[in-house]
Amino acid sequence: MSYSSSSLVIFDFDGTLYSRDSLLDFCRFYYRKKPYRLHFILHQLWDFVMWKFRRITTTEFKNRFIRFIHRDGPEEVQRMAEDFWNTRRPFNTKVLEELRRFQHTPHCLVVLSASPLPFILPACRQLGVEEVIATTLTFGPKQYRLGTNCRGGEKIRRLKERFSNPHILAAYSDNVDDLPLLEMAENGFVIKRGEIIPINAKHAVR
Numbered sequence: 001m002s003y004s005s006s007s008l009v010i011f012d013f014d015g016t017l018y019s020r021d022s023l024l025d026f027c028r029f030y031y032r033k034k035p036y037r038l039h040f041i042l043h044q045l046w047d048f049v050m051w052k053f054r055r056i057t058t059t060e061f062k063n064r065f066i067r068f069i070h071r072d073g074p075e076e077v078q079r080m081a082e083d084f085w086n087t088r089r090p091f092n093t094k095v096l097e098e099l100r101r102f103q104h105t106p107h108c109l110v111v112l113s114a115s116p117l118p119f120i121l122p123a124c125r126q127l128g129v130e131e132v133i134a135t136t137l138t139f140g141p142k143q144y145r146l147g148t149n150c151r152g153g154e155k156i157r158r159l160k161e162r163f164s165n166p167h168i169l170a171a172y173s174d175n176v177d178d179l180p181l182l183e184m185a186e187n188g189f190v191i192k193r194g195e196i197i198p199i200n201a202k203h204a205v206r
Contacts, residue, residue, distance in 0.1 A: 008168045009102045010159075010181070013113035013120055013134070015174035016191045017099065017127070019090045023065070026119050029084045030068055040068045059149045062135070066116065070143045077118060077144075085122040092194050095172060096127075103128055107169055112159060112181070114151040133158050152177035156184070172196065 011017050031038055044065055051061035069077050102109055110131040111124050117134040124132045133155070136147035148154055155178065159166050168185035171178075174192065179199070182188030188199040 007107040008110055008159075008163065008166055009107045010110045010112050010168055010171040010185070011095065011099060011129075012173035012175060012178060012191075013111055013115055013124075016172050017091060017095050017111070018120075018123070019092045019194065022115050022120055022123070023062075025089075026081065026084050027065070027068055029087075030080060033080065033083075037068050037071075043067065058151070059146060062116075062149065063144075063146050066137075066144055066146065074118070074139050078122075081119055082122045084119075085126060089123070092191065094194060094196055095191060098170075098172065098196065099127060099129070102170070110159075112150070112155050114149055114155075116146060131162070133162055151175070153180070155181055 014021050014023075027044075031041075044067075047056070047061055047064040050056045051058065056064070069080075072080070099109065108131060109129050110133065111120070111129050113120060113132075113134040115134055116137045117132065118137050120134060121132055124130075133150065135150040138145050138147070150158055159181075166184075168181075170187040170189065171182050171185035172189045172191060173182060174190065182190065182199050190197045190199055
């Protein structure tokens, strides 16, 4: 299906469609299924401290964080991701209602997320979203590497790369880094504690 450049409806994923952090939840799921990898938690805690004190970038932190999947090939990671989303997960009801409403229109629904693409793709497919733009993940010699973190300005760059002249009808996100994206939209909405708030509301961003 082809879409006009004026028909995009964009949803962030974590904290917007999904009410939690999908990477953390997927990691916990992995450890429950493969408890012999629990020793990676110590490395993750140390890397979190390094990131918190700005000794490493967000992209490098995420690259270190995903070491828990390094010993598995892409097919196994895909299987685990599908199993993860086949269990009951906490989505934001009101945001899902918006997504369902737009699915009955000719607009193109897009998930635009900083999460690693293979980790969230099964959920997006289940929700009926075909256009998914997220942080890339590549499998190299015995390990995975993430591309540039798809957040803030990188989201806008990736969107323009996919759609030459994106005109956004509506955009939804809980992340303050996405304000420029929300302001590009005819209708931008901030998600706070599951509520949908127009960005021009006084209490939208605090």
